[in-house]
Amino acid sequence: xxxxxxxxxxxxxxxxxxxxxxxxxxxxxxxxxxxxxxxxxxxxxxxxxxxxxxxxxxxxxxxxxxxxxxxxxxxxxxxxxxxxxxxxxxxxxxxxxxxxxxxxxxxxxxxxxxxxxxxxxxxxxxxxxxxxxxxxxxxxxxxxxxxxxxxxxxxxxxxxxxxxxxxxxxxxxxxxxxxxxxxxxxxxxxxxxxxxxxxxxxxxxxxxxxxxxxxxxxxxxxxxxxxxxxxxxxxxxxxxxxxxxxxxx
Numbered sequence: 244x245x246x247x248x249x250x251x252x253x254x255x256x257x258x259x260x261x262x263x264x265x266x267x268x269x270x271x272x273x274x275x276x277x278x279x280x281x282x283x284x285x286x287x288x289x290x291x292x293x294x295x296x297x298x299x300x301x302x303x304x305x306x307x308x309x310x311x312x313x314x315x316x317x318x319x320x321x322x323x324x325x326x327x328x329x330x331x332x333x334x335x336x337x338x339x340x341x342x343x344x345x346x347x348x349x350x351x352x353x354x355x356x357x358x359x360x361x362x363x364x365x366x367x368x369x370x371x372x373x374x375x376x377x378x379x380x381x382x383x384x385x386x387x388x389x390x391x392x393x394x395x396x397x398x399x400x401x402x403x404x405x406x407x408x409x410x411x412x413x414x415x416x417x418x419x420x421x422x423x424x425x426x427x428x429x430x431x432x433x434x435x436x437x438x439x440x441x442x443x444x445x446x447x448x449x450x451x452x453x454x455x456x457x458x459x460x461x462x463x464x465x466x467x468x469x470x471x472x473x474x475x476x477x478x479x480x481x482x483x484x485x486x487x488x489x490x491x492x
Contacts, residue, residue: 305329306342310326313395315442316353320347339363379465382463382473384458384482389461398441436469
């Protein structure tokens with residue numbers, strides 16, 4: 244009897260010890276979310292499509308016109324001052340295309356244009372000539388009568404520089420140091436002739452006649468009220484140009 248109880252007790256303890264192992268809960272099955280997977284695939288496709296569009300847009304380039312030297316306001320743009328450059332096409336920017344370069348002869352610069360500028364339509368105008376109340380005066384300047392780095396488009400002040408002795412200085416009237424004579428006389432002291440003058444053009448020194456004379460031909464735009472005095476002084480070689488602090492770049 245006792246032996247049966249012990250056996251039953253042993254069997255009961257063994258069953259109690261082994262029962263938890265047999266009653267272990269199975270791991271829950273992995274939940275599938277097809278909507279999230281589809282969204283991830285869609286995002287990947289959109290990213291790839293966006294990258295493709297950017298690459299294609301970067302490849303949409305046009306051949307435009309860029310300047311190789313400065314062109315002052317109101318001046319035509321010569322063939323020697325342009326080159327071809329590739330730029331990204333933009334519907335908001337009206338580039339002047341390289342194939343349109345033949346039309347440049349009909350236009351002038353609407354503003355001072357510097358070297359490296361890529362031309363757009365708003366930079367050009369068909370208006371010719373000078374503004375109201377303006378005149379162009381040609382000068383022939385010797386070394387020392389102009390700044391060494393003078394460029395087209397610079398803003399300068401024209402001064403009368405008195406000669407040390409006038410051509411007919413034996414009459415004593417040509418006091419070159421007095422500085423109190425009138426603007427129109429040929430042997431005066433220093434005086435301002437024209438302020439805010441604009442250098443319109445500077446002729447290259449490659450011409451044989453220029454090389455022989457040693458002078459630099461410069462055309463400046465001045466107020467008409469200053470043109471007569473400046474011309475008279477220029478004819479006597481008594482003009483010196485000084486670069487203004489805000490003139491040119």
